Amino acid sequence: xxxxxxxxxxxxxxxxxxxxxxxxxxxxxxxxxxxxxxxxxxxxxxxxxxxxxxxxxxxxxxxxxxxxxxxxxxxxxxxxxxxxxxxxxxxxxxxxxxxxxxxxxxxxxxxxxxxxxxxxxxxxxxxxxxxxxxxxxxxxxxxxxxxxxxxxxxxxxxxxxxxxxxxxxxxxxxxxxxxxxxxxxxxxxxxxxxxxxxxxxxxxxxxxxxxxxxxxxxxxxxxxxxxxxxxxxxxxxxxxxxxxxxxxxxxxxxxxxxxxxxxxxxxxxxxxxxxxxxxxxxxxxxxxxxxxxxxxxxxxxxxxxxxxxxxxxxxxxxxxxxxxxxxxxxxxxxxxxxxxxxxxxxxxxxxxxxxxxxxxxxxxxxxxxxxxxxxxxxxxxxxxxxxxxxxxxxxxxxxxxxxxxxxxxxxxx
Numbered sequence: 001x002x003x004x005x006x007x008x009x010x011x012x013x014x015x016x017x018x019x020x021x022x023x024x025x026x027x028x029x030x031x032x033x034x035x036x037x038x039x040x041x042x043x044x045x046x047x048x049x050x051x052x053x054x055x056x057x058x059x060x061x062x063x064x065x066x067x068x069x070x071x072x073x074x075x076x077x078x079x080x081x082x083x084x085x086x087x088x089x090x091x092x093x094x095x096x097x098x099x100x101x102x103x104x105x106x107x108x109x110x111x112x113x114x115x116x117x118x119x120x121x122x123x124x125x126x127x128x129x130x131x132x133x134x135x136x137x138x139x140x141x142x143x144x145x146x147x148x149x150x151x152x153x154x155x156x157x158x159x160x161x162x163x164x165x166x167x168x169x170x171x172x173x174x175x176x177x178x179x180x181x182x183x184x185x186x187x188x189x190x191x192x193x194x195x196x197x198x199x200x201x202x203x204x205x206x207x208x209x210x211x212x213x214x215x216x217x218x219x220x221x222x223x224x225x226x227x228x229x230x231x232x233x234x235x236x237x238x239x240x241x242x243x244x245x246x247x248x249x250x251x252x253x254x255x256x257x258x259x260x261x262x263x264x265x266x267x268x269x270x271x272x273x274x275x276x277x278x279x280x281x282x283x284x285x286x287x288x289x290x291x292x293x294x295x296x297x298x299x300x301x302x303x304x305x306x307x308x309x310x311x312x313x314x315x316x317x318x319x320x321x322x323x324x325x326x327x328x329x330x331x332x333x334x335x336x337x338x339x340x341x342x343x344x345x346x347x348x349x350x351x352x353x354x355x356x357x358x359x360x361x362x363x364x365x366x367x368x369x370x371x372x373x374x375x376x377x378x379x380x381x382x383x384x385x386x387x388x389x390x391x392x393x394x395x396x397x398x399x400x401x402x403x404x405x406x407x408x409x410x411x412x413x
Contacts, residue, residue, distance in 0.1 A: 100153070
């Protein structure tokens, strides 16, 4: 018999808060974490803005010796994972360690580490390159460090599917538990790509929006005048457990993970398939795995990057998947508050969807002013909305045609 999977803990490090509570309060209150880019001299950029993590102090959570070899994306993941574990109330005992896995997705891995040591190589030669370089730039560094810090010896790896990586990690973690290969999975995504090279590339791709006045208005998901995103950074981590294990220890349960899906556009490395085939397949897979009627899904947290084609395709796919019931489905995008956190976005969107179910509050889509007839669903504009949801879905889309969906159900038992 397939085991049921529940969410018992969550943690976050984001542009609107360095823990779950402040992040969630920031999202539902309409706060924005988008502002001037301070990580480097951004004066040459057309849009010198970002969704930066602010006031982050990893020394309160990580010992100095391992910390000095951790890329920022690893630091974000470790701190969020420790918060998630504490939030779950779970103690990883020696007899449980082999049954606790870690799957943390990342798109770029240790980009700061790569650029820093490349500069050292050019300036000082190969003998000055650190032996710790390799272990901290690879995309699975965050997943490996989280496992070390928590003492988790179960399945451990990092899915790399661009901006869908964090959502794929959640789906993979649930599959491990359902298959009986793990009792607990620590899952999510982390990213730290606020570097000159990546900002220059995003601007060259013409996916970054012109700076708004004020900067917090730059991203406009689903709005007729949307023009792209602002890059962000951070991490979001969840603790998944088997229902039996969670109930046996009297754990607080946020929601149940009832389905997930993953599909490819097989269309283009940058542009989404205009027909949204991969996204539709992902959403359909999650519904089939959950075995629930789609009419019970009242909210879909869309990827919503505020690009002209991306938002339109996502809304069209929601209409295709839900049919006549689509007009009753609420959607929203939290990226106008955080910026696009790449792989971490997929994970944070699942966290936000879980909180929406648990709290009965849907985070709003900020900066929505002018309706777009091609994005005609209710996007919960500008103000959070109290709604008692039965089930909700989070969907993510990544460069390369990667798509992921996670379907959750409110926990009432």
